[in-house]
Amino acid sequence: MDKCNGCSCWPLSKRASKPVSTLIILGSGGHTAEMLNLLAVLRKDRFNPxxxxxxxxxxxxxxxxxxxxxxxxxxxxxxxxxxxxxxKIYRSREVGQSYITSIWTTLIAMVHALWLMIKIRPEVILCNGPGTCIPICAIAFIFKVVGIKWSSIFYVESIARVRRLSLSGLLLYKFRMADQLFVQWPQLQRQYPRATYVGRLM
Incomplete structure (x- = not known):
């Protein structure tokens, strides 16, 4: 991440010089691989625990x-x-699951996310696309709306997304849930002007 100098440009908080507790949301397959690559450039002393x-x-x-x-x-x-x-957290929707039954599983995931957020109280939430992030980010956003500003949400869109945001990215963008949403392609930033272009991270 040459343009962000190891993510040091991210506006974490006024306590930028102190370690910040960081919640890292992993997805399966490529999402996890990209997140681990991203973590490789983070300053571990700042994002701790x-x-x-x-x-x-x-x-x-x-x-x-x-x-x-x-x-x-x-x-x-x-x-x-x-x-x-x-x-671990319950999934809102499994692959192939019907949308009707996913309503119930989404509610369960939201309750579980609420419990995790109260338990962890992360200052930073870092995610990159898996649907698992939506309940957690939604709870963090609701907290902000009611004045509980525990967490800042940073979303990094997958490098595979060249022209359109993923569903998770689109939800966070449209509802302004993410404090910052990063994209890895300039044409994607032009389509979604509130996103921040950081270049390719892979």
Whole structure:
């Protein structure tokens, strides 16, 4: 992320010099791969502690995040338990699930997201597209509306999205839930002018 100098340009808060608790939302497959690549350029001392969340049916993503944190702990001669925690959340909708039944599962996911947000109280929420992020971001946004400003939401759209935002990105953009929404293609920023173009991160 050459244009953002390792994400140091992100307006995290007035407490920019202090570590900020960070909630990292993982998706399956390419979403997780892109998020882990993004984490590689973050200053770990600023984004600390880190809370990783993945869908309840996604074991692979949390395993990859644990491998990353284990390697960081080995390098720094510290314990993973001091810097990272790993959690699961119910999915709003499984692949192939009908939209009617997804109404109920979405409500369950929202309640679970509410409990997680109250428990963690993250200062930063970092996500890049999986549907898992929507309940959490929605709860964080509702908190802001009622005056509880615990979290800033930073959304990084997938590099695969060249001309249109993903559904998750579009929801966060249209409802202005994200404090900043980053895109990796200039034509995407031209179509969605409130997004921030940061160049390709891969």
């Amino acid at each position: 880190r809370f990783y969340i993945a869908a309840a049916t996604d074991n692979m993503s949390l395993e990859k995040a644990q491998l990353l944190e284990n390697s960081l702990a080995t390098e720094n001669a510290t314990s993973v338990t001091h810097s990272a925690q790993f959690m």
